[in-house]
Amino acid sequence: MNPEVLLSRIRVVLCRPSHPGNIGAAARAMKTMGLSSLYLVSPKHFPDPEADTRATGAVDVLARATVTSSLKEALAGTAFAVALSARQRDIGPVLGAPRETVARLIAEAAGGDVALVFGNETVGLTNDEILHCQAAVTIPTNPEFSSLNLGSAVQVLCYECRMAAFLEKPPVVEQGVTPFASPVATHDEIEGLYGHLETIMTDSGFYNPEQPGRLFPKLRRLFGRVRLEKDEINILRGILASTQVKTSHGRKG
Amino acid sequence: MNPEVLLSRIRVVLCRPSHPGNIGAAARAMKTMGLSSLYLVSPKHFPDPEADTRATGAVDVLARATVTSSLKEALAGTAFAVALSARQRDIGPVLGAPRETVARLIAEAAGGDVALVFGNETVGLTNDEILHCQAAVTIPTNPEFSSLNLGSAVQVLCYECRMAAFLEKPPVVEQGVTPFASPVATHDEIEGLYGHLETIMTDSGFYNPEQPGRLFPKLRRLFGRVRLEKDEINILRGILASTQVKTSHGRKG
Numbered sequence: 414m415n416p417e418v419l420l421s422r423i424r425v426v427l428c429r430p431s432h433p434g435n436i437g438a439a440a441r442a443m444k445t446m447g448l449s450s451l452y453l454v455s456p457k458h459f460p461d462p463e464a465d466t467r468a469t470g471a472v473d474v475l476a477r478a479t480v481t482s483s484l485k486e487a488l489a490g491t492a493f494a495v496a497l498s499a500r501q502r503d504i505g506p507v508l509g510a511p512r513e514t515v516a517r518l519i520a521e522a523a524g525g526d527v528a529l530v531f532g533n534e535t536v537g538l539t540n541d542e543i544l545h546c547q548a549a550v551t552i553p554t555n556p557e558f559s560s561l562n563l564g565s566a567v568q569v570l571c572y573e574c575r576m577a578a579f580l581e582k583p584p585v586v587e588q589g590v591t592p593f594a595s596p597v598a599t600h601d602e603i604e605g606l607y608g609h610l611e612t613i614m615t616d617s618g619f620y621n622p623e624q625p626g627r628l629f630p631k632l633r634r635l636f637g638r639v640r641l642e643k644d645e646i647n648i649l650r651g652i653l654a655s656t657q658v659k660t661s662h663g664r665k666g
Numbered sequence: 667m668n669p670e671v672l673l674s675r676i677r678v679v680l681c682r683p684s685h686p687g688n689i690g691a692a693a694r695a696m697k698t699m700g701l702s703s704l705y706l707v708s709p710k711h712f713p714d715p716e717a718d719t720r721a722t723g724a725v726d727v728l729a730r731a732t733v734t735s736s737l738k739e740a741l742a743g744t745a746f747a748v749a750l751s752a753r754q755r756d757i758g759p760v761l762g763a764p765r766e767t768v769a770r771l772i773a774e775a776a777g778g779d780v781a782l783v784f785g786n787e788t789v790g791l792t793n794d795e796i797l798h799c800q801a802a803v804t805i806p807t808n809p810e811f812s813s814l815n816l817g818s819a820v821q822v823l824c825y826e827c828r829m830a831a832f833l834e835k836p837p838v839v840e841q842g843v844t845p846f847a848s849p850v851a852t853h854d855e856i857e858g859l860y861g862h863l864e865t866i867m868t869d870s871g872f873y874n875p876e877q878p879g880r881l882f883p884k885l886r887r888l889f890g891r892v893r894l895e896k897d898e899i900n901i902l903r904g905i906l907a908s909t910q911v912k913t914s915h916g917r918k919g
Contacts, residue, residue: 442818447808470813504846512829553828555700560723565695568818569825575806576765593887610905619908631901634846639892648884652863655872656909 414523416578420447423518423574424528425567426487426494428454428542431534437467437475438564439531444471446571447578451478452487452528467564484530484542488600493521493640494528496538496546497566499559504630505540506549506637514550515573516580524597529570534563544633545600547640595644602646603636613653667776669831673700676771676827677781678820679740679747681707681795684787690720690728691817692784697724699824700831704731705740705781720817737783737795746774747781749791749799750819752812758793759802767803768826775831782823787816848897855899856889866906 425443430436436459440451451474453459459480465472481487488494495518501508509517521527530546532538543549552569554561561569598606610632614620620628678696683689689712693704704727706712712733718725734740741747748771754761762770774780783799785791796802805822807814814822851859863885867873873881892898 438815438818441813441815444811445807445814445818470811501845507845552825553832554698555828558697558723560694561698562691562694562821565691565698565818565821568815568821572805572822572825575808579806593884613909614905617905617908619905628901631846631897635892635894635898635901639888641888644884645888648881648888652867652870652872655870656866 416575417447419519419522419578420574421449422522422526423448424450424452424487424491424526425571426452426454426484426528426530427456427563427567428484428531428538429457429533430459430563431457432563433458433461433464434467435534435563436461436478437464437469437471438562439567440464440468440471440474440478442564442568443571444474446568446575448571448574449474449477450526451475453478453480454484454487455482456480484545485600485604488528488530488545491526491528491600492524492597493518493548494530494546494600496530496543496549497532497570498538498543498549498551499554500551502540502543502549504627504634505543506546506634508549508551511550511552511570511573512577514548515570515577517548519574519577521597522578525599529567529574531563531566540630544630544637547637595642598641598643598646602643603641606636606641606646606649607632609650609653613656616657669828669833670700672772672775672831673827674702675775675779676701677703677705677740677744677779678824679705679707679737679781679783680709680816680820681737681784681791682710682786683712683816684710685816686711686714686717687720688787688816689714689731690717690722690724691815692820693717693721693724693727693731695817695821696824697727699821699828701824701827702727702730704728706731706733707737707740708735709733737798741781741783741798743779744781745778746771746801747783747799748801748803749783749796750785750823751791751796751802751804752807753804755793755796755802758796759799761802761804764803764805764823764826765830767801768823768830770801772827772830782820782827784816784819848895851894851896851899855896856894859889859894859899859902860885862903862906866909869910 464475468475495514518527552561552566615622717728721728748767771780805819868875
């Protein structure tokens with residue numbers, strides 16, 4: 414696939430950025446590498462003249478940026494999201510190295526929109542935000558000074574995206590048999606499954622929303638590892654729905 | 667050779683930088699990647715409070731920076747220097763890609779001091795300055811917007827240096843957090859899940875054992891991709907059991 418198209422499908426999502434200068438630096442970093450789709454989740458100051466100044470010739474990226482109030486909204490319509498994190502979380506995708514993780518992101522972009530998700534300058538991403546992503550990446554830094562600027566982190570990963578998108582890929586060997594697969598489920602479809610699970614489990618008494626514990630983080634960890642397909646979402650929701658129908662009308666047997 | 671030693675031998679040389687903020691950003695970018703040796707050739711403003719502000723925790727790199735009046739002085743004692751250039755010069759080293767060129771720089775660092783040479787923000791390096799270097803590198807950018815910030819260019823090449831010094835396997839920083847995982851489920855435990863699923867689905871009418879179709883192959887394909895853990899088997903069977911209990915005793919709500 415055309416590398417420019419792949420790059421155009423990568424959303425850069427900044428969660429709760431504090432400094433408008435970093436938003437501008439991110440826009441410039443993106444544009445130099447051929448990315449253009451910027452999402453801002455609850456930015457502290459935006460629009461802001463400082464963002465425009467740091468963006469220099471990339472103010473068009475700022476002008477077209479989408480502002481949302483949650484990461485979930487920013488990921489709507491994506492099929493794959495990678496969270497940047499400086500540290501491994503207790504529950505969450507295993508941290509990968511930039512090159513391998515970005516190679517996977519680019520491969521997923523062949524199928525639709527994907528996202529690179531960055532946290533706040535001081536506190537990073539929340540555990541819940543990371544659990545909305547299917548993969549996590551860390552940029553290796555000096556253990557004695559790991560304070561990578563937000564704009565710099567965006568620059569490094571966008572650079573890796575450009576390098577990966579333009580990489581010559583060896584042709585897949587023709588095997589004669591196409592293994593079964595259905596299209597990958599979107600973020601919205603996966604969230605729909607979680608919503609359905611929550612209803613069923615609450616109804617059955619297995620889950621108490623007032624004492625959520627780590628049940629949903631563990632379910633997100635499980636299904637986050639697998640890259641669910643549309644067909645699989647349908648099967649799982651079909652199973653869930655069948656137990657609902659049964660209980661509404663009483664036991665059949 | 668020790669990767670930290672290799673990185674300590676790389677001088678970052680900024681020729682005639684105009685904006686002190688970029689000097690500070692370069693110092694921070696260097697330190698995050700384990701580089702510490704900064705040379706400034708005829709900086710317009712240095713020292714400068716704006717440089718200190720942008721350097722944040724890397725002011726020690728600024729404090730130890732060497733200021734010279736020519737590139738020749740800054741390169742004294744080096745064995746190999748790489749010039750960053752956006753364009754191929756009429757006479758000068760052939761522009762290489764970052765990864766290959768940095769790999770060569772790191773190889774040369776095993777023998778002594780080396781340098782990465784950056785030009786002025788607006789005009790870059792002069793032809794004469796490039797001819798003081800043994801190699802040249804360009805960072806691939808969007809041809810419609812190649813305006814890479816000086817600090818960002820330093821960040822990308824220092825990142826490549828760290829990746830190359832650690833042979834693309836940078837050490838995983840000790841984080842103190844072991845990602846959550848439970849032991850992998852055994853074959854019998856996984857088969858127990860499928861048996862449980864079959865009971866529930868047959869009972870609910872979702873699955874007809876006399877017309878099995880591809881439902882179980884698809885479920886096996888799904889769960890076979892994940893490497894289910896014991897804890898996850900327990901959760902999934904807990905959900906299934908809760909729907910059974912409910913139907914045996916009638917709807918609770």
